[in-house]
Amino acid sequence: xxxxxxxxxxxxxxxxxxxxxxxxxxxxxxxxxxxxxxxxxxxxxxxxxxxxxxxxxxxxxxxxxxxxxxxxxxxxxxxxxxxxxxxxxxxxxxxxxxxxxxxxxxxxxxxxxxxxxxxxxxxxxxxxxxxxxxxxxxxxxxxxxxxxxxxxxxxxxxxxxxxxxxxxxxxxxxxxxxxxxxxxxxxxxxxxxxxxxxxxxxxxxxxxxxxxxxxxxx
Ligand code: CA
Numbered sequence: 001x002x003x004x005x006x007x008x009x010x011x012x013x014x015x016x017x018x019x020x021x022x023x024x025x026x027x028x029x030x031x032x033x034x035x036x037x038x039x040x041x042x043x044x045x046x047x048x049x050x051x052x053x054x055x056x057x058x059x060x061x062x063x064x065x066x067x068x069x070x071x072x073x074x075x076x077x078x079x080x081x082x083x084x085x086x087x088x089x090x091x092x093x094x095x096x097x098x099x100x101x102x103x104x105x106x107x108x109x110x111x112x113x114x115x116x117x118x119x120x121x122x123x124x125x126x127x128x129x130x131x132x133x134x135x136x137x138x139x140x141x142x143x144x145x146x147x148x149x150x151x152x153x154x155x156x157x158x159x160x161x162x163x164x165x166x167x168x169x170x171x172x173x174x175x176x177x178x179x180x181x182x183x184x185x186x187x188x189x190x191x192x193x194x195x196x197x198x199x200x201x202x203x204x205x206x207x208x209x210x211x212x213x214x215x216x217x218x
Pocket of ligand 1 (some may be wrong): 008009051054
């Protein structure tokens with residue numbers, strides 16, 4: 001579960017990251033609105049936590065740009081004070097939920113869970129590919145009718161690939177989807193996951209495009 005946290009209060013951001021890590025979230029962190037808009041437009045996150053008062057571009061502008069571009073990423077807004085006008089402006093601009101500072105991390109976690117549940121409950125097609133069925137909602141996979149238990153990174157990789165058959169996914173894009181920024185990464189980690197997936201399903205499942213990345217054929 002990859003989350004983008006956009007917050008210029010360093011102590012608060014570090015507190016949030018520390019609290020969310022044990023929950024299994026990968027939390028990438030940015031401190032200004034314009035970098036956040038760029039990241040959300042070019043990379044995939046399951047959710048964004050967005051402070052409204054930010055340098056370079058405020059959170060409301062980020063939201064408005066995202067929604068104008070039909071970007072559906074769920075956004076939880078953080079507002080500095082309990083000003084009704086801020087909350088309404090946030091919701092009007094397309095926020096899915098908001099929290100007023102200061103807040104309890106337990107409440108933040110509960111809100112995130114609810115948001116993710118809601119976003120997974122939007123109709124998402126089952127992915128089916130040559131005997132493999134991947135259910136993005138229950139995060140389960142089966143092959144020829146038999147359940148297959150995949151470690152999280154392998155599941156994420158298979159999901160990325162099956163969602164876009166016929167399209168070459170670059171190593172960079174896949175690594176970001178699996179690991180987020182700054183996570184220490186063995187240089188051959190991606191190859192190892194690919195190798196495991198080929199073994200668990202079939203060897204022609206994933207094609208290597210040398211020097212570029214991987215794809216599953218259409
Ligand atoms: Ca702020």
